[in-house]
Amino acid sequence: MYQILDRGILNRKTFIYGKFDIMNQLKQQALENDHQDPLGHKRADFHLPLTPSGDPYVYFCGNSLGLQPKNVANYIQQELNDWKNLGVEGHFHAKNPWMPYHEFLTEQMADVVGAKPIETVVMNSLTVNLHLLMVSFYRPSPERYKILIEKNAFPSDQYAVKSQLKFHGFSPDDALLELPPSEGKAYTETQDIMDFLDKHGNETALVLIGGVNYYSGQYFPMKEITEKAHKMGAVVGFDLAHAAGNIDLKLHDTNADFAAWCSYKYLNSGPGGLSGIFVHERHAHDFELPRFAGWWGHDKQSRFKMPPDFIPEAGAEGWQMSNPPILAMAALRASLEHFAEVGMSALRQKSLRLTSFLERCLHEVLSDKVQIITPTDSKHRGCQLSLRIKDGDKKVFERLTAKDVIADWREPDVIRVAPVPMYNSFMDAYEFAARLKEALEEE
Numbered sequence: 001m002y003q004i005l006d007r008g009i010l011n012r013k014t015f016i017y018g019k020f021d022i023m024n025q026l027k028q029q030a031l032e033n034d035h036q037d038p039l040g041h042k043r044a045d046f047h048l049p050l051t052p053s054g055d056p057y058v059y060f061c062g063n064s065l066g067l068q069p070k071n072v073a074n075y076i077q078q079e080l081n082d083w084k085n086l087g088v089e090g091h092f093h094a095k096n097p098w099m100p101y102h103e104f105l106t107e108q109m110a111d112v113v114g115a116k117p118i119e120t121v122v123m124n125s126l127t128v129n130l131h132l133l134m135v136s137f138y139r140p141s142p143e144r145y146k147i148l149i150e151k152n153a154f155p156s157d158q159y160a161v162k163s164q165l166k167f168h169g170f171s172p173d174d175a176l177l178e179l180p181p182s183e184g185k186a187y188t189e190t191q192d193i194m195d196f197l198d199k200h201g202n203e204t205a206l207v208l209i210g211g212v213n214y215y216s217g218q219y220f221p222m223k224e225i226t227e228k229a230h231k232m233g234a235v236v237g238f239d240l241a242h243a244a245g246n247i248d249l250k251l252h253d254t255n256a257d258f259a260a261w262c263s264y265k266y267l268n269s270g271p272g273g274l275s276g277i278f279v280h281e282r283h284a285h286d287f288e289l290p291r292f293a294g295w296w297g298h299d300k301q302s303r304f305k306m307p308p309d310f311i312p313e314a315g316a317e318g319w320q321m322s323n324p325p326i327l328a329m330a331a332l333r334a335s336l337e338h339f340a341e342v343g344m345s346a347l348r349q350k351s352l353r354l355t356s357f358l359e360r361c362l363h364e365v366l367s368d369k370v371q372i373i374t375p376t377d378s379k380h381r382g383c384q385l386s387l388r389i390k391d392g393d394k395k396v397f398e399r400l401t402a403k404d405v406i407a408d409w410r411e412p413d414v415i416r417v418a419p420v421p422m423y424n425s426f427m428d429a430y431e432f433a434a435r436l437k438e439a440l441e442e443e
């Protein structure tokens with residue numbers, strides 16, 4: 001369906017008119033694409049923030065905080081009612097008993113990231129989970145103790161990794177390896193990643209990369225990285241904060257050892273929402289792996305016999321520590337229902353179209369002041385495009401904000417925009433480009 005539209009309506013070579021006409025053509029195509037969009041109806045399932053005049057903002061910040069699904073309130077209300085009416089009995093007699101509540105999320109979460117249920121559980125927050133997983137999977141020796149991350153990794157990951165190195169008695173100056181971007185680019189070409197691994201793999205204990213980098217928007221070749229790093233003898237983990245719910249991941253098939261992600265971005269679980277973890281099936285029954293223990297990770301059969309010694313549950317569940325926050329889980333459950341309905345494959349299909357369309361619109365409005373630094377090949381990116389503003393001039397961003405666009409500014413010089421296929425439209429993409437054009441012209 002999209003192919004017909006792409007072929008027919010907007011062949012750039014046919015334009016003999018000025019930019020005004022091109023913008024008009026793009027607007028027509030946006031309307032047509034929305035009309036034909038098989039996922040277009042999902043927008044109505046989310047609360048779009050409204051301007052004082054009652055129109056929706058152009059919300060391109062789902063890579064920071066996803067919008068609220070309209071069914072969240074009911075999901076939370078159900079648990080509030082059961083708590084009100086049942087008290088502690090809700091653990092067993094609530095409509096959705098709280099005792100096994102985390103299990104209600106596992107299958108859908110596993111589907112979102114392409115994992116098996118035994119490999120996945122929802123627990124804690126992301127940075128906490130990265131630490132807990134490093135306890136198990138960062139096992140340095142005097143010969144092999146370095147951790148490899150991507151340069152410009154999200155600061156929390158940098159802090160977490162550096163503190164782990166220090167905890168084990170190493171200096172980050174020596175033991176932290178940072179994969180640099182390729183020459184003249186904001187991202188790293190696959191060959192350069194492989195060369196870096198060739199050079200440093202033998203001294204690396206752990207590779208911990210963001211599946212999609214928060215700044216450049218690069219989607220790293222996870223399977224190739226894992227294969228190469230494993231060959232070199234390193235353990236591999238991924239921070240999927242910007243990949244879960246964005247990319248149609250096949251996490252099990254990447255063969256990575258572990259991963260963690262948050263759910264408040266593309267997974268729309270609300271501010272501070274819970275994190276998911278992945279531990280590959282091959283580690284599911286490895287009870288010798290060191291881990292920090294808590295009662296919720298204990299073997300379910302004997303947990304309430306209150307034994308003094310910890311016996312881990314098999315699989316990812318064995319990394320849980322505390323009984324989980326039901327209200328936060330209810331919000332995530334509401335959102336996962338939408339992912340189960342639509343499926344990641346359909347979302348990714350729309351996402352590829354939507355981001356390419358945004359890119360197409362942006363090419364009509366960009367001046368030498370703005371440059372897209374995200375990979376141009378859609379295989380190497382998710383929905384996000386990062387726009388580098390010359391000289392880090394934040395005024396462009398401020399003018400854009402004044403035009404009812406919600407995007408974000410990342411120091412030192414980037415506006416990140418994320419057209420989210422679940423609720424953003426092709427008209428949002430057109431509107432963003434048109435408003436950016438105005439913001440640039442107002443200089």
Ligand SMILES: Cc1ncc(COP(=O)(O)O)c(C=O)c1O
Pocket residue numbers: 125126127128154156157210214239241242262
């Ligand atoms: C890539 C990445 N890692 C880690 C974090 C920190 O997440 P949390 O505050 O849930 O620990 C974020 C938050 O945005 C992130 O984008």
